[in-house]
Amino acid sequence: xxxxxxxxxxxxxxxxxxxxxxxxxxxxxxxxxxxxxxxxxxxxxxxxxxxxxxxxxxxxxxxxxxxxxxxxxxxxxxxxxxxxxxxxxxxxxxxxxxxxxxxxxxxxxxxxxxxxxxxxxxxxxxxxxxxxxxxxxxxxxxxxxxxxxxxxxxxxxxxxxxxxxxxxxxxxxxxxxxxxxxxxxxxxxxxxxxxxxxxxxxxxxxxxxxxxxxxxxxxxxxxxxxxxxxxxxxxxxxxxxxxxxxxxxxxxxxxxxxxxxxxxxxxxxxxxxxxxxxxxxxxxxxxxxxxxxxxxxxxxxxxxxxxxxxxxxxxxxxxxxxxxxxxxxxxxxxxxxxxxxxxxxxxxxxxxxxxxxxxxxxxxxxxxxxxxxxxxxxxxxxxxxxxxxxxxxxxxxxxxxxxxxxxxxxxxxxxxxx
Ligand SMILES: [Zn+2]
Numbered sequence: 001x002x003x004x005x006x007x008x009x010x011x012x013x014x015x016x017x018x019x020x021x022x023x024x025x026x027x028x029x030x031x032x033x034x035x036x037x038x039x040x041x042x043x044x045x046x047x048x049x050x051x052x053x054x055x056x057x058x059x060x061x062x063x064x065x066x067x068x069x070x071x072x073x074x075x076x077x078x079x080x081x082x083x084x085x086x087x088x089x090x091x092x093x094x095x096x097x098x099x100x101x102x103x104x105x106x107x108x109x110x111x112x113x114x115x116x117x118x119x120x121x122x123x124x125x126x127x128x129x130x131x132x133x134x135x136x137x138x139x140x141x142x143x144x145x146x147x148x149x150x151x152x153x154x155x156x157x158x159x160x161x162x163x164x165x166x167x168x169x170x171x172x173x174x175x176x177x178x179x180x181x182x183x184x185x186x187x188x189x190x191x192x193x194x195x196x197x198x199x200x201x202x203x204x205x206x207x208x209x210x211x212x213x214x215x216x217x218x219x220x221x222x223x224x225x226x227x228x229x230x231x232x233x234x235x236x237x238x239x240x241x242x243x244x245x246x247x248x249x250x251x252x253x254x255x256x257x258x259x260x261x262x263x264x265x266x267x268x269x270x271x272x273x274x275x276x277x278x279x280x281x282x283x284x285x286x287x288x289x290x291x292x293x294x295x296x297x298x299x300x301x302x303x304x305x306x307x308x309x310x311x312x313x314x315x316x317x318x319x320x321x322x323x324x325x326x327x328x329x330x331x332x333x334x335x336x337x338x339x340x341x342x343x344x345x346x347x348x349x350x351x352x353x354x355x356x357x358x359x360x361x362x363x364x365x366x367x368x369x370x371x372x373x374x375x376x377x378x379x380x381x382x383x384x385x386x387x388x389x390x391x392x393x394x395x396x397x398x399x400x401x402x403x404x405x406x407x408x409x410x411x412x413x414x415x416x417x418x
Contacts, residue, residue, distance in 0.1 A: 082294065
């Protein structure tokens with residue numbers, strides 16, 4: 001299978017109008033006037049051609065709970081609304097159908113890969129394989145019984161079996177300890193020992209009250225708990241990082257951790273704003289995440305990127321903070337090493353963005369347009385791992401109406417109006 005993208009304005013190592021030739025799942029050639037014959041030709045004239053974005057923190061099956069409970073603090077939202085609904089409604093079928101909906105929503109805004117933490121993650125992997133999206137799946141590990149694991153040991157062995165069954169070019173498996181306030185130090189140590197060679201994905205410093213809970217439980221701050229358990233030595237991705245002190249940031253720097261900025265969920269749950277500009281100035285790698293659809297409440301990564309930049313300017317009283325090009329780089333930072341760049345030899349994870357919208361008229365700087373003006377309606381074509389998933393705004397081999405119908409039918413039982 002080969003694809004030729006013609007005459008698009010490419011953003012990447014080589015910037016300007018180029019053709020891109022894709023063979024199998026790789027970018028084979030980027031040049032002007034490529035003559036190779038291709039099975040599929042995409043005319044990208046008057047369009048931007050960009051690497052797909054990476055949504056590095058989500059709980060995709062939570063689309064069932066979108067708008068179920070809003071205008072609440074994190075702990076009230078979790079303890080009184082989300083956890084009870086999860087106990088009742090989360091099962092294999094729910095995870096499969098509802099995460100599919102989220103994947104389509106993510107692809108619609110040019111997201112090619114996502115990192116997920118939830119339950120029945122094998123269903124997330126199956127849905128991702130069916131749709132053709134790249135995913136890092138992680139079974140959420142907590143100290144109490146989950147919908148599919150009786151305890152921490154079971155969740156650890158499940159993570160190993162997920163790796164055996166699904167790890168491939170497009171699926172990675174992560175260890176996903178939920179947080180320091182839902183796990184004992186012993187459990188965190190067990191996870192640290194088990195997770196050598198894995199990505200680790202966790203929530204940290206999401207709110208001030210989370211830090212207080214952690215201090216009560218462990219007599220230490222969350223970052224110290226992670227360090228003492230040995231988890232900071234792993235390839236760890238820390239989602240949120242809102243209530244981070246300078247000492248926490250120093251630890252992130254010392255251990256070369258990755259930070260995932262999740263601004264809209266933090267704003268909506270009134271958790272605060274992560275000191276991302278400061279974190280970046282310390283040389284720490286930052287990724288973007290939407291969080292689950294129940295706390296955001298959409299998965300439009302372009303919207304997320306816009307907010308991620310604007311709030312940093314505002315809290316730092318610095319209009320240069322997280323500028324347009326930096327925002328684009330954060331969005332394309334990928335958990336998959338060979339994704340996120342338009343570069344020969346890289347995976348063919350590419351989006352075509354059409355420039356015929358009101359918000360795309362005129363364009364002086366494509367990064368400014370993407371960071372501050374674009375939205376998912378502007379995304380026309382998405383190629384993931386060399387396969388066209390969305391073409392001219394239509395999903396090629398997925399019945400999106402059926403996916404929406406299935407989720408709506410399920411949500412009716414929870415009292416959804418529409
Ligand atoms: Zn989360």
